[in-house]
Amino acid sequence: MLKKIKIPDATIGRLSLYSRYLIEAHEKGITTVSSQHIAKATGVTPAQVRKDLAYFGEFGTRGVGYNSKELYNYIMKILGLDKRWSVAIVGAGNLGKALSQYKGFYQRGFDIACILDNDPKKVGKKISNINIYHLDALDEKVKELKINLGIIAVPAQAAQEVADKLVKAGIRGIINFAPINITVDENIILRRVDLSAQLEYLTYYLEEA
Amino acid sequence: MLKKIKIPDATIGRLSLYSRYLIEAHEKGITTVSSQHIAKATGVTPAQVRKDLAYFGEFGTRGVGYNSKELYNYIMKILGLDKRWSVAIVGAGNLGKALSQYKGFYQRGFDIACILDNDPKKVGKKISNINIYHLDALDEKVKELKINLGIIAVPAQAAQEVADKLVKAGIRGIINFAPINITVDENIILRRVDLSAQLEYLTYYLEEA
DNA sequence: TTGAATTTGTTAAATAATTAACAAAGATTT
DNA sequence: AAATCTTTGTTAATTATTTAACAAATTCAA
Incomplete structure (x- = not known):
């Protein structure tokens, strides 16, 4: 079962913001993004981005980054937004x-x-x-x-x-x-x-x- | 000069909530309230209330509590709400x-x-x-x-x-x-x-x- | 006036959250 | 295929916030 350990409330809020950037990037044709890209766009540190994501699993590829659409989907699922x-x-x-x-x-x-x-x-x-x-x-x-x-x-x-x-x-x-x-x-x-x-x-x- | 040290953002939000309780108490004729009363009404701990207020000064009387209208006025001043x-x-x-x-x-x-x-x-x-x-x-x-x-x-x-x-x-x-x-x-x-x-x-x- | 009961303000301890550092994994270049 | 470069995931260090504890101040009762 996911989410046994306590996750900061602020993390949830940031995930929401990440997801908005990710779908935008995806729509622009940017298939791969790094924690640095996400951080820049959302006003946080790259370490924070990786930490936030680490609570929920491993979504990236070392040396590469994250697939924007895929990470978007993961986050939406985490937030419960894969349904209406x-x-x-x-x-x-x-x-x-x-x-x-x-x-x-x-x-x-x-x-x-x-x-x-x-x-x-x-x-x-x-x-x-x-x-x-x-x-x-x-x-x-x-x-x-x-x-x-x-x-x-x-x-x-x-x-x-x-x-x-x-x-x-x-x-x-x-x-x-x-x-x-x-x-x-x-x-x-x-x-x-x-x-x-x-x-x-x-x-x-x-x-x- | 006030506010040299860093005050938690959350403190500001709580001050707002305290002030709403205080004016309500004052209007009900409750002239004196304790940190415990404020805490109960706003869903925080009494220690938190005292700590939040301590950032800005001493507003209460030991053994007694706070004058509700007076503390309300202080908080409104702190929040910059003494003017429109x-x-x-x-x-x-x-x-x-x-x-x-x-x-x-x-x-x-x-x-x-x-x-x-x-x-x-x-x-x-x-x-x-x-x-x-x-x-x-x-x-x-x-x-x-x-x-x-x-x-x-x-x-x-x-x-x-x-x-x-x-x-x-x-x-x-x-x-x-x-x-x-x-x-x-x-x-x-x-x-x-x-x-x-x-x-x-x-x-x-x-x-x- | 002394002692018990309250309740603040403050210091110390405990928790929580963020940032930094770095090894591990994968990609790229020569 | 070795060496270099990237970038993640994770652990450690730092910083921030909350909670607890208690001395100091005040009231109230005897």
């Missing part, structure tokens, strides 16, 4: 609407299957062909649409409740865009993405100067 | 539109001053009262609207060029939402936020099971 995933977005506010239309998800294998909200004024409508259902229909829709992932795009005070409902409905991977810490059972994968906090990194460093 | 910031979003596609409407920015002190795009069909229009200007007007608008921060929400292949333009216009802090590594002069603060990669963390761990 079905995503439910909870919250049809500005952020939920926005995310539901973001084309970047589709390109990487994520299909936004539906949006859920508890506002009767929104339920029944569509956002660029994606149906908005009532949150009460969550369990049903998760089954029907074979949803595996959930995105929480509701206000902070509602986030924990929504998370509980997603878990109860059988979803095991959740992204929380609400700026609050929520807790879930340890067999659930949870990630918080705080958009404002990203800007705050900038202001922190700019303040300094 | 003016943000330009480049890219009036789905993501750019989405981000421009996200209320969470405003609440933390960020004003979306304008959107820039090079599509003549979009230029001149508005997205919920925010004007869309041509990218060529960047320099002018940065001066006129006193813009300090830039958000890149354009396709990957255009991201580097946009970053260069933002820097040239005098912007020193940039968030890049395009899924590609871009480089800027070292006195510019740059952060990449890859939304798809966030979902890929989930699928990586779910794959494992």
